[in-house]
Amino acid sequence: MWRGFEGIMKIDFSFLSKYHEALLMGLGTTLHLTVICFGFALVLGFALALLRGSKIAPVAWAATLYVEFFRGTPVLVQLFWIFYCLPIFLGTELSNFTSAVVCLSLYGGAIMSESFRSGLKSIGREQYDAAHALGLGPWTRTIYVLLPQAVLRAVPVLLSNGVGLFKESALISAVGMAELMFIGSTISNRTARPVEVFTVIALIYFLVAFPLTRLVAVLERRILRRLAI
Amino acid sequence: MYDAKTQPLASLRNIHKAYGNLKVLSGIDLDMSPGERVVVIGPSGGGKSTLLRIMMGLEQITEGSIEFEGQPYITALNGKTRIDANVRKKMGMVFQHYTLFPHLSILNNLMLAAVKTRGMARAEARDKAMQLLARLGLEDKAGAYPSHLSGGQKQRVAIARALMLDPQLMLFDEVTSALDPELVAEVEQVMLELAEQRLPMMIVTHDMWFARNIASRVIFCAGGVVVEDGPPEQVLGDPLNPRTREFIQRVFHIHG
Ligand SMILES: Nc1ncnc2c1ncn2[C@@H]1O[C@H](COP(=O)(O)OP(=O)(O)O)[C@@H](O)[C@H]1O
Ligand SMILES: [Mg+2]
Numbered sequence: 001m002w003r004g005f006e007g008i009m010k011i012d013f014s015f016l017s018k019y020h021e022a023l024l025m026g027l028g029t030t031l032h033l034t035v036i037c038f039g040f041a042l043v044l045g046f047a048l049a050l051l052r053g054s055k056i057a058p059v060a061w062a063a064t065l066y067v068e069f070f071r072g073t074p075v076l077v078q079l080f081w082i083f084y085c086l087p088i089f090l091g092t093e094l095s096n097f098t099s100a101v102v103c104l105s106l107y108g109g110a111i112m113s114e115s116f117r118s119g120l121k122s123i124g125r126e127q128y129d130a131a132h133a134l135g136l137g138p139w140t141r142t143i144y145v146l147l148p149q150a151v152l153r154a155v156p157v158l159l160s161n162g163v164g165l166f167k168e169s170a171l172i173s174a175v176g177m178a179e180l181m182f183i184g185s186t187i188s189n190r191t192a193r194p195v196e197v198f199t200v201i202a203l204i205y206f207l208v209a210f211p212l213t214r215l216v217a218v219l220e221r222r223i224l225r226r227l228a229i
Numbered sequence: 230m231y232d233a234k235t236q237p238l239a240s241l242r243n244i245h246k247a248y249g250n251l252k253v254l255s256g257i258d259l260d261m262s263p264g265e266r267v268v269v270i271g272p273s274g275g276g277k278s279t280l281l282r283i284m285m286g287l288e289q290i291t292e293g294s295i296e297f298e299g300q301p302y303i304t305a306l307n308g309k310t311r312i313d314a315n316v317r318k319k320m321g322m323v324f325q326h327y328t329l330f331p332h333l334s335i336l337n338n339l340m341l342a343a344v345k346t347r348g349m350a351r352a353e354a355r356d357k358a359m360q361l362l363a364r365l366g367l368e369d370k371a372g373a374y375p376s377h378l379s380g381g382q383k384q385r386v387a388i389a390r391a392l393m394l395d396p397q398l399m400l401f402d403e404v405t406s407a408l409d410p411e412l413v414a415e416v417e418q419v420m421l422e423l424a425e426q427r428l429p430m431m432i433v434t435h436d437m438w439f440a441r442n443i444a445s446r447v448i449f450c451a452g453g454v455v456v457e458d459g460p461p462e463q464v465l466g467d468p469l470n471p472r473t474r475e476f477i478q479r480v481f482h483i484h485g
Contacts (some may be wrong), residue, residue: 130328133285134342134394135318144341148332227331228376 013196019187026183027204033100033179034166040105041165042158045112052117063113070110076171079103083175096177100169108165115161119154120146152227156220163212167205180204231298233263238298238429239284239398245292245305246279253279255453257293261398264427268440268461271450272476277433278325280450281400284431286317298397321396325403327383329375335362335386336371343393354393361389365419381412385419392423399423401432405439417443437480441465449473 016023051063070078083099094102123146131141173182184201188194237260246254253276261267269277282288284295286303289310295303302316329338339358343349349357362368365385375383384404391399401420405413417439424430424443434440440447440461447464449457449472457464457473468474 126324126326126328127330129282129287129324130330132287133320133322133324134390135314135346136342137346140341140345144345145330149330152332226374226376 026180030180037104038162041108044109048113049116067110096175100172115157119150156216238263243293266430266445268432268444285322286312319397321391322400323387380408381415384416399430
């Protein structure tokens with residue numbers, strides 16, 4: 001008790017100002033990684049959502065298996081597999097950045113395909129009927145009627161998925177990439193001041209994620225109002 | 230060549246329709262002349278929507294055939310329904326629930342099918358759309374989105390959107406049922422104007438006052454067949470069939 005109290009009394013964040021450049025660089029790397037993976041995951045998620053709706057059963061089945069696999073295994077295990085095992089099959093080393101991008105994109109794609117799918121499912125039968133009655137063929141119907149509505153409806157969820165990726169990216173520290181979490185651990189080890197360091201790290205993640213989650217809520221309300229027929 | 234003077238516009242022969250084991254239509258026969266406005270009445274669940282959806286080519290049929298302007302339109306053969314896509318283009322439909330495309334402006338709702346499936350030039354489609362909107366008193370809504378419109382305005386836009394494609398037969402499925410009472414008249418007014426221009430229509434409605442005003446002919450459908458078929462004064466005023474009589478009394482009782 002007494003020692004703990006003494007420990008709390010000694011909390012002092014000022015030493016971290018020395019490390020602010022390193023922390024900013026770590027945040028930069030985290031954001032860079034998140035944005036790249038977000039882009040890849042969007043494209044992959046969209047393709048997977050369409051494939052899962054395919055009339056060709058094996059295609060739909062394979063896409064579903066992919067999604068379930070990535071949703072049903074820990075991201076850390078996926079990361080280790082890609083970092084340590086995939087090079088054995090490929091016969092070349094993968095940099096930790098490449099491994100991170102591959103991992104978070106594959107995982108993000110699986111998550112986002114669900115978001116796209118629920119967007120597609122939320123379109124009522126009336127929209128199909130109306131498109132049909134106007135003589136719109138399958139292509140025109142998909143491109144001009146269904147997809148825009150599905151994507152619009154999915155925007156808030158996709159953005160939350162993006163925030164999710166941003167947070168999951170902390171796992172990448174485990175393969176030694178100098179992103180925010182890794183920098184934090186390094187500073188903590190060097191200074192033996194984990195309380196201050198990890199408090200600040202948590203705050204930095206929160207300060208980036210919080211406005212985005214607020215934005216998600218605002219977008220959700222706006223889009224739902226617009227799409228309320 | 231189709232001769233409107235001697236041939237029916239649409240003739241339905243022995244239309245059967247089942248959803249699995251549920252028989253919805255069991256032998257509908259109907260000849261409709263050009264310029265006729267057929268109002269279909271009947272108990273809920275009696276297959277009125279199904280009949281219109283079949284006419285629009287939205288549902289398969291189990292048995293029977295439909296000719297339109299003397300051409301084969303829909304035929305059931307060995308459990309498969311063949312629908313002639315070129316004849317289908319001559320139908321227009323407005324649904325009970327608003328079916329505007331919510332992500333498109335009113336103008337684009339009107340233009341989409343004309344441009345994408347009828348190959349109309351954008352400028353031409355825009356002019357036509359603006360003319361139609363003006364005719365329905367909606368020209369100031371061209372840039373608005375469906376969510377900004379009242380129910381009555383939305384249904385008028387839905388009518389305009391169907392008219393963009395110059396239908397030869399308009400199908401209206403309870404288009405005022407979902408509307409607040411004070412918005413019903415503006416939609417019915419538009420339909421009455423179309424009737425004056427002798428646009429052929431098939432209309433499902435529960436509004437007996439409106440039915441009497443717009444119909445040139447009323448059909449009472451129940452149990453999957455046409456129970457009574459005649460001029461509005463007869464079917465709505467003094468029906469021959471006891472089932473029609475009972476239905477009319479009940480509906481007039483409810484709706485005043
Ligand atoms: N897609 C469908 N699948 C199964 N049953 C249906 C479907 N559509 C309509 N039905 C059934 O068919 C019957 C007739 O429906 P409908 O044509 O909508 O009647 P109405 O418009 O006269 O109220 C009802 O019993 C309804 O439940
Ligand atoms: Mg109905």
